[in-house]
Amino acid sequence: MTLALPTVRARKRRRIRRLGRLPLTFLVGGLILAASLVLALVPQLFAPYDPIAMDYNAILSPPSWAHPFGTDSFGRDVLSRVISAYSIDMQIAIFATTGPLIVGTIVGALVGYAGGLTETLFGRIVDAVISFPFLVLVIAIVAVLGPGLGNMYIAVGVIDWVFYGRLVAAEVAVQKRLDYADAGRAMGYTPARIIFRHLLPNAITPAIVYWMTDMALAILLGSSLGYLGLGAQPPAAEWGVQIADGKNFMSTAWWISVFPGIAIVVTGLGFSLFGDGLAELLRTKK
Amino acid sequence: MALLSFITRRLLQLIPTLAFILVVIFLLVHLLPGDPASAILGDRARDADVARINAQLGLDKPLPVQFLIFVKNIAAGDFGDSIHLKVSVASLVADRLPVTLMLTAMAALIALVLAVPLAFVAATHRGRFSDNAIRGSFQVGLSMPVFYVGLILLTVFGAQLRWFPVGGFGDTFGEQLYHLFLPALTLALSLSAILMRNLRAAIIGVVDAEYVDFARAKGLRSRLIMTRHVLRNALISTVNLFGLQVGTLLGGAVITETVFAIPGAGRLMIESIYGRDYPVVQGLTLALAVVVSLTFLLTDIVQAWLDPRVAR
Amino acid sequence: MKNVIRSALAAALLLGASQAALAIERGGILHYGRYADSLFLDPVLNDANVDIWILSNLYDTLILPTDDGKGLKPGLATKWKVADDGLSVDLTLRDGIEFSDGSKITPADVVWSLKRAADPKNGIWNFLLESVKDVVANGDNGVTIKLKHPDPTILAALTVFNSAIMPEKQFEAAPGKTDADKAKAFAEHPVGSGPFVLKSWQRGSTMELVKNEHYWAKGEDGKPLPYLDGVTFELLPDDATRILKLQSGEIDGAELIPYARVAELKQADGIDMELFPSTRVADIIMNVRPKVGGKDNPLSNPKVRQALNYAANKQAIIGIVTHGVGTPMSSYMSSATPLHVGKGAVYPYDLAKAKELMKEAGFENGFSTSILVLAGSQDEIGTATALQQMWSQIGVKLELQQVDNATRTQKYRDGDFDMRAGAWTDDIADPNEITSYYVYSPNIQAVHSGWKSDEADKLFEQSQREIDHKKRAEEYARIQEIYNSSGPTIPLYETPYPVALSKKVHGFLQIPLGNNIFRATWIDKK
Numbered sequence A: 001m002t003l004a005l006p007t008v009r010a011r012k013r014r015r016i017r018r019l020g021r022l023p024l025t026f027l028v029g030g031l032i033l034a035a036s037l038v039l040a041l042v043p044q045l046f047a048p049y050d051p052i053a054m055d056y057n058a059i060l061s062p063p064s065w066a067h068p069f070g071t072d073s074f075g076r077d078v079l080s081r082v083i084s085a086y087s088i089d090m091q092i093a094i095f096a097t098t099g100p101l102i103v104g105t106i107v108g109a110l111v112g113y114a115g116g117l118t119e120t121l122f123g124r125i126v127d128a129v130i131s132f133p134f135l136v137l138v139i140a141i142v143a144v145l146g147p148g149l150g151n152m153y154i155a156v157g158v159i160d161w162v163f164y165g166r167l168v169a170a171e172v173a174v175q176k177r178l179d180y181a182d183a184g185r186a187m188g189y190t191p192a193r194i195i196f197r198h199l200l201p202n203a204i205t206p207a208i209v210y211w212m213t214d215m216a217l218a219i220l221l222g223s224s225l226g227y228l229g230l231g232a233q234p235p236a237a238e239w240g241v242q243i244a245d246g247k248n249f250m251s252t253a254w255w256i257s258v259f260p261g262i263a264i265v266v267t268g269l270g271f272s273l274f275g276d277g278l279a280e281l282l283r284t285k286k
Numbered sequence B: 001m002a003l004l005s006f007i008t009r010r011l012l013q014l015i016p017t018l019a020f021i022l023v024v025i026f027l028l029v030h031l032l033p034g035d036p037a038s039a040i041l042g043d044r045a046r047d048a049d050v051a052r053i054n055a056q057l058g059l060d061k062p063l064p065v066q067f068l069i070f071v072k073n074i075a076a077g078d079f080g081d082s083i084h085l086k087v088s089v090a091s092l093v094a095d096r097l098p099v100t101l102m103l104t105a106m107a108a109l110i111a112l113v114l115a116v117p118l119a120f121v122a123a124t125h126r127g128r129f130s131d132n133a134i135r136g137s138f139q140v141g142l143s144m145p146v147f148y149v150g151l152i153l154l155t156v157f158g159a160q161l162r163w164f165p166v167g168g169f170g171d172t173f174g175e176q177l178y179h180l181f182l183p184a185l186t187l188a189l190s191l192s193a194i195l196m197r198n199l200r201a202a203i204i205g206v207v208d209a210e211y212v213d214f215a216r217a218k219g220l221r222s223r224l225i226m227t228r229h230v231l232r233n234a235l236i237s238t239v240n241l242f243g244l245q246v247g248t249l250l251g252g253a254v255i256t257e258t259v260f261a262i263p264g265a266g267r268l269m270i271e272s273i274y275g276r277d278y279p280v281v282q283g284l285t286l287a288l289a290v291v292v293s294l295t296f297l298l299t300d301i302v303q304a305w306l307d308p309r310v311a312r
Numbered sequence C: 001m002k003n004v005i006r007s008a009l010a011a012a013l014l015l016g017a018s019q020a021a022l023a024i025e026r027g028g029i030l031h032y033g034r035y036a037d038s039l040f041l042d043p044v045l046n047d048a049n050v051d052i053w054i055l056s057n058l059y060d061t062l063i064l065p066t067d068d069g070k071g072l073k074p075g076l077a078t079k080w081k082v083a084d085d086g087l088s089v090d091l092t093l094r095d096g097i098e099f100s101d102g103s104k105i106t107p108a109d110v111v112w113s114l115k116r117a118a119d120p121k122n123g124i125w126n127f128l129l130e131s132v133k134d135v136v137a138n139g140d141n142g143v144t145i146k147l148k149h150p151d152p153t154i155l156a157a158l159t160v161f162n163s164a165i166m167p168e169k170q171f172e173a174a175p176g177k178t179d180a181d182k183a184k185a186f187a188e189h190p191v192g193s194g195p196f197v198l199k200s201w202q203r204g205s206t207m208e209l210v211k212n213e214h215y216w217a218k219g220e221d222g223k224p225l226p227y228l229d230g231v232t233f234e235l236l237p238d239d240a241t242r243i244l245k246l247q248s249g250e251i252d253g254a255e256l257i258p259y260a261r262v263a264e265l266k267q268a269d270g271i272d273m274e275l276f277p278s279t280r281v282a283d284i285i286m287n288v289r290p291k292v293g294g295k296d297n298p299l300s301n302p303k304v305r306q307a308l309n310y311a312a313n314k315q316a317i318i319g320i321v322t323h324g325v326g327t328p329m330s331s332y333m334s335s336a337t338p339l340h341v342g343k344g345a346v347y348p349y350d351l352a353k354a355k356e357l358m359k360e361a362g363f364e365n366g367f368s369t370s371i372l373v374l375a376g377s378q379d380e381i382g383t384a385t386a387l388q389q390m391w392s393q394i395g396v397k398l399e400l401q402q403v404d405n406a407t408r409t410q411k412y413r414d415g416d417f418d419m420r421a422g423a424w425t426d427d428i429a430d431p432n433e434i435t436s437y438y439v440y441s442p443n444i445q446a447v448h449s450g451w452k453s454d455e456a457d458k459l460f461e462q463s464q465r466e467i468d469h470k471k472r473a474e475e476y477a478r479i480q481e482i483y484n485s486s487g488p489t490i491p492l493y494e495t496p497y498p499v500a501l502s503k504k505v506h507g508f509l510q511i512p513l514g515n516n517i518f519r520a521t522w523i524d525k526k
Helices: A008-041 A078-114 A116-131 A134-145 A149-175 A179-186 A191-203 A205-226 A239-249 A255-285 B002-031 B036-044 B047-057 B063-075 B089-124 B129-143 B146-160 B173-208 B210-217 B222-252 B254-259 B265-274 B278-306 C002-020 C049-055 C107-118 C168-173 C179-188 C239-247 C259-267 C302-311 C314-322 C351-360 C378-394 C405-413 C432-438 C441-448 C454-463 C469-486
Strands: C029-034 C063-065 C072-074 C077-082 C088-093 C132-137 C142-147 C196-202 C206-211 C230-235 C271-286 C368-374 C397-403 C419-424 C489-502
Touching: A008 A078, A008 A255, A078 A116, A078 A149, A078 A191, A078 A205, A078 A239, A078 A255, A116 A149, A116 B002, A116 B222, A116 B278, A134 A149, A134 B002, A134 B265, A134 C397, A134 C405, A149 A191, A149 A205, A149 B222, A179 A191, A191 A205, A205 A239, A205 A255, A205 B129, A205 B173, A205 B222, A239 A255, A239 B146, A239 C239, A239 C259, A255 B129, A255 B173, B002 B063, B002 B278, B036 B047, B036 C405, B089 B129, B089 B173, B089 B222, B089 B254, B089 B265, B089 B278, B129 B173, B146 B173, B146 B254, B146 C239, B173 B222, B173 B254, B222 B265, B222 B278, B254 B265, B265 B278, C029 C239, C072 C077, C088 C107, C107 C132, C107 C142, C107 C168, C168 C179, C196 C230, C239 C259, C239 C489, C259 C271, C259 C489, C271 C378, C302 C351, C302 C378, C302 C469, C302 C489, C314 C378, C314 C489, C351 C378, C368 C378, C368 C405, C378 C397, C378 C419, C397 C405, C405 C419, C405 C441, C419 C432, C432 C441, C432 C454, C432 C469, C454 C469
Parallel strands: C029 C230, C368 C397, C368 C419
Antiparallel strands: C063 C072, C077 C088, C088 C142, C132 C142, C196 C206, C206 C230, C271 C419, C271 C489
16 A cells, blocks of 8 residues: 655645645535525425424325325424424534534643643543443433423533544644744744644644534434433424434334435535535645 | 553542542432432332332432442442342443443444545545545445444344344353444444544645655655554544544443343443432443543553654 | 235134144243343332233232233132121132242241231332231131221232242341342342242343243143243343344244334234233323412313313324324223223314313413423323324413433422323222322322312222222222313323234233233244
8 A cells, every 4th residue: 555645846736736626525515514504594495394294194104296205103294304404403513513612622722732730630531521421411401401402512512522622632732742833932922822823723623524523423412312301302303303213114114214314414424525625725724 | 661650640540530420420310300219110109118218228318428328338349239120239330341341342443444444545545436435435324323223234134134143142252242243333333434534634634744745755665654654643633533432432332232232331321320220320430430541541552652752 | 816815825824823722832942022121020029010020920929810810810829718797818728839949838938928018118019918917827728818907909919919929938048137138139049939930130131031840830731831941031122123033033022012013013924913902001191280380270270171181182192103003091090900981082082172161261372381201202202292283273382391200200299290191000900009099199199190089089998998899880980980070181092012922922921910921821833
């Protein structure tokens, strides 16, 4: 296995080519996300039926002209539910992960730069957070704050930020030992400037890449959390819950779970293409 | 020697960490609404019965008193008995935790085998068909709920092809490995997708970075550059992420354990939380904290080894 | 044409099956998939269905329930007689009965077992034997139960798991200071009186029962029961996995099939989809206290409760949630419970009447309320979601609150809820158990609803001592009339026990009280 390692000149050439190619990943990813946002903002323009209206006479109907994605066990139109779920699922993807990204990145950057005791302390906090039973936290949150989507973000956020924190801390710890950081210190820049202007742009790529993965994971987590009382509340449509609801019907009414599944894959692909493009953009800019 | 003192230091740090976790978990489980009696009796819970059972369990005492008794017992190495299962917490944990460790270890291994080579292929063929195909298929794996993947694997490889048993857990080590393959594969699918994406991006980043050019200029052979620089540097954040994900899996493979009927720690934890079986939740959390901390210790050592610049 | 062939085939198969039923085969181990593991196999100290429903395989009772769950048949006792004054019961023990270790079952064991079961300090089931004053041995093979007051349910109570017979000496020899400690130790390697013995138990995974060589009952071939060499319970918590494992032939039976899959499995090859009649009912329980959380509670108005009942389309719920497996309830108790009265749904769907009642109650514009449902329970969430839509038509806005079981129990024990989903299964072939929880307010305030009827309370107290069967039936008819018209519940549906068995399995039974009975089960090895 050999890698086509670019010479300096070749690399410059490639950089130019890549700038030309960048819009392609961005274009596809961005297009998917734009379409998803439109569906999330005005689902009623596209949904053929009321997503929560039940039709007891059309329970579990297979896909047809009247119901292109079939109906679920309540006789609700699956297409309309998949469309109306965009608003909740885009919310989950963005809100559940952005907070942890920001908090984790800031904490991680500071910890990675400071090192020493701070790093040790942070390491033990990560140990504690990861080994703490998530379910206890979720039940406590439901009991104290009540069920619902907003409280799900809290539950996810309490755990999720350490992922970003650890990723960023490790990268910053590496970057701060490189020549350019020393140069920054020699020039008398403040630590804050060194961290956020110089180190972070180089150290944030793994966090950005993980962020895009995390969005798909958050939507899936929504389906498990729905089963603990957190997440979208019935009768609202949400892909994760739709898939879970279709579990008993996998052999008799596949359409209940397959179509929301496709929606997650496509949206997730949109996020990841967009994220990969973003990562490349960050690199080329440096 | 430096490594040895590093490990010793980390093991010493484990003590305050565990103490902290114990205090938090004790408080939180005891403050959850409901108690063991009403958790299990439900509609049939009569006040007199609940009061009698709580008194038998010592739950009628004030919380600080309960905490002192708890600390005293822990100090004597006694984690108590399960309230509902009437067996010692130590024996339950000893039964169930190894199962989860085995499952997680297998899943981690499969994920690495899938993710590392394919990430290299994808990174070296950036933007080409193979890159897109790899990324696309991993995205599908990532976006499928665990129970869905599990049921499909069980239906195809279990019920139809009969290559693997439909769930359950064997008696001998060989049987157990055989039973655990499909569930481990299920867990590995999303884990490998996360790792693959991270590693791919990291390799691209490293290849683009200046120091590879320097190495190249110094005339090192490509293969050497590959292993010394690209692999090492790219793996740093991947090892990090790997540790975090495996740590999460240790406590959270509940759905996989349920679908595949594996008697693991995740299911024991969820049942104990629902049943308000305080001693089991506490004992299991402590055991998990030890395992998770050791996992992170291991990833930190690997990371330090990969990146000599991070001096310890 | 195809259908004709199919039905001809079906007829041939049926004929084959009934012929095979004549030739019982002995031996083999039955693998049975359960949804949850047992917790504690002590007849007196257990508290959950996962234990109750298999205990009768390990411990026999003096009297056994008949297959329909309503009648009595001889168990360890061959004869019983209630004294004319109703204050004592004489029982005659069967000759030559032995525990699974070969030791004799003596009247002393019976006395000890029943006293332990009736002790108010032991477990949660002692109320079933509340009338027991004393138990004494009566010669070599007789036992007399002395009662505090006449008890019409005492014979039925002797069929219930908690009055099973255990070996006194072996139990008392177990290590431990208290009864509870001894029970823990004894339950690890129990010596029992039922058709099977516990051989091994891997918690959370498998439980192996083997044939009790000393069991008294004889099979159709004149030799001792059980026919099977053993039963192995495999814990398969996921419904879909349980079914797949049955379909792949790795297990021979699977309990609690989701209703959604019953129709599909009825068509499946090699599988008998059984729907055993049960006493299980599902309902909604309303908090009827005048104020909840400091606010006026519309549900305290009986007219509002009636309106909600009329506006709930039970037939639609039965279709959506039970996929047609369930049937409407005609009283708060199941139709399989003795002394049940009622025909057809308690409140047939009638939207116009519901609107009218709302208007009369002064809630023409409806109100907002909430329901506690068990997080993750598809049945409860499905029911609540359907009700949400149905009640929106009379202006009632229903909010779902998903919580875990312990939280929910805490909330309704505190009276801190508007509505909640409920379910019940009888443990005794008598209406007194469900009535004491649902109706009789001194027990748990009518399932914690705060509902109270002095007349119903008085009738229940009378009926607990009424040995005239006809009078007791009348009392129960009146209790049901009161409760069904003004009570705190919305009766939804009754469901059978859905069990899927391999076609090779014969003679398995789950009685309406839930007990899984393997003693006459056999496997066709062809």
